[in-house]
Amino acid sequence: MVQGDQDVNQSAKAGAQNLQDLSAQERAVLEMIVANPFVGQQQIADALKLARSTVAAHIVQLTQKGFVLGRGYYLPENKRIVCIGGAVFDRKYHAHAPLISETSNPVSGYRSHGGVARNVTENLARLGVNIGFVSILGDDETGRAILDHLRLLGVDVSRAIVTNEAPTAEYAAILGPDNELALGIADMGIFDLFKPETLETVWPHLASADWVFADCNLPQATLETLLAKKTGSRFRLAVDTVSAPKALRLPQDLSGVDLLFLNLDEAHSLLRHPAGTPRLTAEQAINALHARGVAKIVMTMGAGGVHIGDESGIRHIASVPAQPVDITGAGDALISGTLYCLLDRKELPDAVRTGTLLATLTTESDASVHPDLSAHFLEANLHRIRD
Structure with a gap:
C-alpha cells in the first residue's frame, strides 16, 4: 500500500x-x-x-x-490546528557578567513577540500548517504588530480579540552569562478578560479544527469551560501548563485533555502534591496524571530529555545534543514539532523526537522562534535525531 x-x-x-x-x-x-x-x-x-x-x-x-x-x-478544512492562549511582547536581557543584586548590571537587550500559544502558532505557520490563532490583545501598537506579523505568515487571526481595557501582555527575562534564566517578570493581566463566554464567539472556529492547542495563560474558568465544551467535539485538545502556578488553573478532572505538555515541577503543582513529602518520579507523576483522565503526556526533563506516557506505557526520549545560544522558546518549539507530526498522523514517540529536534534548533538561535524554520529546514536536520 x-x-x-x-x-x-x-x-x-x-x-x-x-x-x-x-x-x-x-x-x-x-x-x-x-x-x-x-x-x-x-x-x-x-x-x-x-x-x-x-x-x-x-x-x-x-x-x-x-x-x-x-x-x-x-x-471544515482538513488538517488544521487552532492555538488559543498567550500573545506577549517579550523583552530579553543578557547579562555580560554574573548578576549582582541591588545595583545596575550591564546587559544586551532584545525584543520580540512571544507567548506560548503565539510561539507555537508561528512555529507551525513556518512549517506550513493551516493554522488559526485566538488570543486577546490590547488596542495598541504592540498588539497590532503581533497580529500583523502572524497575518504575514499566513495565520488566520480573524478571531483574535482586541480590547482597550488593558495593554498587550509583556514579559521580561533576565539571563545570566550562562544563558540560564535568572529572573522573569510578567504583566499578563489582560488574559483575565478572556472570559468563558468569549469561547462562545470563537467556538465554531475551535470545534472544526483537528487539534486545538491551549496554554494556561487563559483564566481558570475559561480553561474549565473549554474542557467541558470539548466533550462530543471532533477536535483533539493539547494543553501546556506554562508554569507551576498556572498549572493550578486546570481542573482536577482532566478527562478532556488528549495531550498534556508539562515538566515535573508543574506536574507536582497540578497534582497538588503535598509540600514536605517525597517528590514524585516522572513515572509516578505520569501515572497519577493518567488517573486524572489525561490520555497522553509529554513531560520535559530539560537536558535529561522527555518522558512520554500513553496507552503503550511510559518511555524516555533523549534530548538532541545542542550548542545553545538562548533557551527561550525551546519548550514551545518541542510542542510545535510534536503537534506538526501528530497532525500528519505520526505516532507520539516519533512526533516527540521531532519536537526535541526543533527545541534544540531553537536554542541554537537567539530568537524564540528559529528565523530559518521551514519544513525543508526541519527535514534537513532530521539526521541529528538518528546520529
Whole structure:
C-alpha cells in the first residue's frame, strides 16, 4: 500500500470515529449537507420526515461539534490546528557578567513577540500548517504588530480579540552569562478578560479544527469551560501548563485533555502534591496524571530529555545534543514539532523526537522562534535525531 493510501485510510478511520459521536439523525442530516452544501433545512426535513425545527436543532449541534461551520454549511478544512492562549511582547536581557543584586548590571537587550500559544502558532505557520490563532490583545501598537506579523505568515487571526481595557501582555527575562534564566517578570493581566463566554464567539472556529492547542495563560474558568465544551467535539485538545502556578488553573478532572505538555515541577503543582513529602518520579507523576483522565503526556526533563506516557506505557526520549545560544522558546518549539507530526498522523514517540529536534534548533538561535524554520529546514536536520 502506498503512503497516500495509508493517509486516506487513517483519515477515514479518524472520521468514522468522530461520526460515532453523532446520533443517527445527526448523521443523516450531515450526509445530506455533505452531498449538497446548499440544501435547505426544509428539504432536509422533507427527505428525512422530520420537523424543520428538529433539523435546525441538529444543525446547531453539528456546528457546535465542528462538523459544519456556521451559515451556509461550510465544511471544515482538513488538517488544521487552532492555538488559543498567550500573545506577549517579550523583552530579553543578557547579562555580560554574573548578576549582582541591588545595583545596575550591564546587559544586551532584545525584543520580540512571544507567548506560548503565539510561539507555537508561528512555529507551525513556518512549517506550513493551516493554522488559526485566538488570543486577546490590547488596542495598541504592540498588539497590532503581533497580529500583523502572524497575518504575514499566513495565520488566520480573524478571531483574535482586541480590547482597550488593558495593554498587550509583556514579559521580561533576565539571563545570566550562562544563558540560564535568572529572573522573569510578567504583566499578563489582560488574559483575565478572556472570559468563558468569549469561547462562545470563537467556538465554531475551535470545534472544526483537528487539534486545538491551549496554554494556561487563559483564566481558570475559561480553561474549565473549554474542557467541558470539548466533550462530543471532533477536535483533539493539547494543553501546556506554562508554569507551576498556572498549572493550578486546570481542573482536577482532566478527562478532556488528549495531550498534556508539562515538566515535573508543574506536574507536582497540578497534582497538588503535598509540600514536605517525597517528590514524585516522572513515572509516578505520569501515572497519577493518567488517573486524572489525561490520555497522553509529554513531560520535559530539560537536558535529561522527555518522558512520554500513553496507552503503550511510559518511555524516555533523549534530548538532541545542542550548542545553545538562548533557551527561550525551546519548550514551545518541542510542542510545535510534536503537534506538526501528530497532525500528519505520526505516532507520539516519533512526533516527540521531532519536537526535541526543533527545541534544540531553537536554542541554537537567539530568537524564540528559529528565523530559518521551514519544513525543508526541519527535514534537513532530521539526521541529528538518528546520529
